[in-house]
Amino acid sequence: MKYDVTVIGSGPGGYVAAIRCAQLGMKTAIIEKYDTLGGTCLNVGCIPSKALLDSSEHYHNANTTFKTHGIDLENLQVNMDQMIDRKAQVVKDNVQGIAFLMKKNKIDVHHGLGSFIDKHLIKVTNSEGKTTELETDKVIIATGSKPASLPFIELDKQRVITSTEALELRKVPKHMIIIGGGVIGMEIGSVFGRLGAEISVVEYMDEIIPAMDKSMGKELRKSLKKLGFNFYMGHKVTDVNATSRSVTVAAENKKGETEELKGDYCLVAIGRKPYTEGLGLENVGIATDDKGRIEVDQQLRTKVDNIYAIGDVIKGAMLAHKAEEEGSFVAEIISGQKPHIDYNLIPGVVYTWPEVASVGQSEEQLKEKKVAYKTGIFPFKASGRARASMDTDGLVKVLADEKTDEILGVHMIGPRTADMIAEAVVAMEFRASAEDIARMSHAHPTYTEAFKEAALAATDNRALHI
């Protein structure tokens, strides 16, 4: 079979690239190692974690705020099996949706491990060992990433687990020790924290979600502490020891003192690493860098002129929506168009509650670049909508250029900020000023008013409701 484009990997980067290629009239194939399409995002990442975050948040509200709302419940129980089964159904519906999209766009799906024979020939080996060879003009590598670990940690996947196993736990842990204060750790920690587990977070840096504006981590930590999280900031994990029933984590603080934490699960959530195993990159002469990433140029082309790479397997934030943009981008590049991605305007989101979302520059980045900026902050405490829903934790922060008033960064923590950040992205794509936002009508009462108020505060400190 001869294709115009073959995409290796069917995650959000790969399947979007395949659809866009098909839309542009290219004969397209997609190769997926696993039985279901959708990659990490749909199977063991974004979607299942959101399913469990929603379920656990419902339980948590029922357990904590319902009484205040005037709803009395008796015998409130967590049914972990049902929760995991529902999640599995959500995943199933989603991956079937992708399979349908492939069919609709007449994309050939080949299940099996894709491996380069040469730059135009790819061997697909399925689970039964049967091989097929695909001849192709262009190739898009979208093989994604896998959870990363530390050399001294043995991931037994029973007691010492990654996010993949955590999403399958059918019993609420008693004490989950999470190594890493990043997005994945905070989200999974939230799931089990809400369901009653004790959560201890060991983070090497001084703040959680350290890639974001510092104030976000600070605010999130306050909220998570209320949920019962213990934080061990500035702690370096030195040892992880698991038995069949328990796990002990040793961590050293900055003074060199060692602390021992004992729990029933240890979640290793220190990040993810690019995944290129078995891809046969050596057969086409593509090397990976010290972090295992495939190097690409500005057009996301690898050293080999007909092979492109997108998503987690290349540089940049490991985010599904970043991979999706790159998928479309490469498809359009191949068809001769000239698309553009503004990497500064790819939003970052943490689906804890309150949710954290941000786009553009953080205060720390602006300071480092010596950009003169003004800050406008509006706390959800002052939002009527947030009071009504009892979601008063968090704030919206708008950073605008001191002189031009152009919005340079927006950082939100609070209810539904993951959805609210889209407005900031639109504004920044059009280089809107803080006053522009301040002069646009925002429906009342909504959480989005907090963005308008923060914009007013940034314009010239004239927020109305504080």
Add this chain to the structure above:
Amino acid sequence: MSLEIKIPSVGESITEVTIGQWFKKEGDYVEMDEVICELESDKAAFELNAEAAGVLHIKAEEGDTLEIGDVVCEINTEAQADASLNGKPDEKEASEGKKAEEKTVSKPKPTGEVHEMKVPTVGESITEVTLSSWMKQDGDFVELDEVIAEVDSDKATFELPAEAQGILRIVAEEGDAMEIGALICTIEVSEGGAPEKSNTEDNNQEEKAAGTANNDVASYAKGHASPAAAKIIKERGITASQIKGTGKDGRITKEDAEQFDPSKQTQKDTSKIASIKQEAVTPTVAGERNVRREKMSSLRKTVSRRLVSVKNETAMLTTFNEVNMKPIMDLRKQYKEQFKEKYEVSLGFMSFFTKAVTMALKEWPSVNAQIDGNEIVYHDYVDVSIAVSAPKGLMVPVIRNAEDLSFDGIEKEVVRLATKARDGKLSIEEMTGGTFTLTNGGIFGSMLSTPIINAPQSAILGMHNIVERPMAVNGEVKILPIMYVALSYDHRIVDGRESVSFLVRVKELLEDPTRLLLGV
């Protein structure tokens, strides 16, 4: 009583003039000797002064051509007393006491009148100007005669003074090419002083509202393309700077990018460069293959048009000779320091050449003449045009009555004109006229060239680099610093005998500068 002001006699050969520009408006009060308008003849522009104080009644419009003795305007001298009360708000208000003034003077009163400012006639051959920059922004308050914009013609740069006091409303954009008489801007005329910053709230808000309502205000976002527009721009191989954004604060919308027509871009900024990166046919081709397209400046267009017309309309040919520069070089070496000390200008070759040329031209007047219709115009004077390479292009300022100037006088004039040319400050007068041209390609290393005549002149002398060459002197080979000189001339009025003799004479004078002193 009314006094008629007529076109004065401005020069013997001038029979008619054109009204270039009125500095005063109909009904204005003018003082005696105040400049009221600018007149242009085919030779030069001059100013017309009020012959009495009174109220002005204009009889001829800008652009009108009048004969000597025609009535330009009338001045009603009886209106003097009235005018000093009514026509001069400044004085009136000043007399009303300082307290009142502080409150009222600062706030201009709109009169409801809108003054339209059009491109003035700036010179006889100039039909088009380019608006190079706005000094004021749209919505700014401008004083009468305050410079609001800079305009480039193919000859010179002009400052444009406000013709009224009031709020400026910009019509033409920077980079727009406009014909004479085209609308540049309007001024919403107001009386009284300029608004001050500490003015009342509503005044400030008014200004702000005016600012945000208009798309022409300079915003950091002006010309920013939306994501979809940016992609279209890239794919069409154009740049955002070429497109006028119609979105908020001048943002470029998808529609702007789609509808932009590069072929209709004549009105656009000339200085902006459209860089077209050509798509490589195969990705393996090495090296960049960029092509750059720039709009020709009006100066460049005029230069090109004139050069071609000279080539077509004259019988041009070139005669050559060689000059032993040793005597001049020795002379310069000897007196360089003293000359500099005394006159505060360096002694260069230009003064020697100019001197030699003026002397030779006296002897061969046809080389200094020009054709005008069926007549030959001989000049008793020598106005030497010198070709200067200026940032804006080739400029040819004129050294007037060069035959009367001393060495230092010529050198100083050369420095003055070259500096002005470099700064783009040359006036039209400084570039018109000229009876003979000197051009020095030697400064760029030219060995020999055939220069093109600077029409309507009849000859041009090309100077070149000085190179040591073996020369046969009295049967011996000597190494001498030699400059080749070239004289291009219009054979219609200059014959070979005259042109060659002229050039030989120049050579003689240069090779023995003592002759310059004695005139032999």
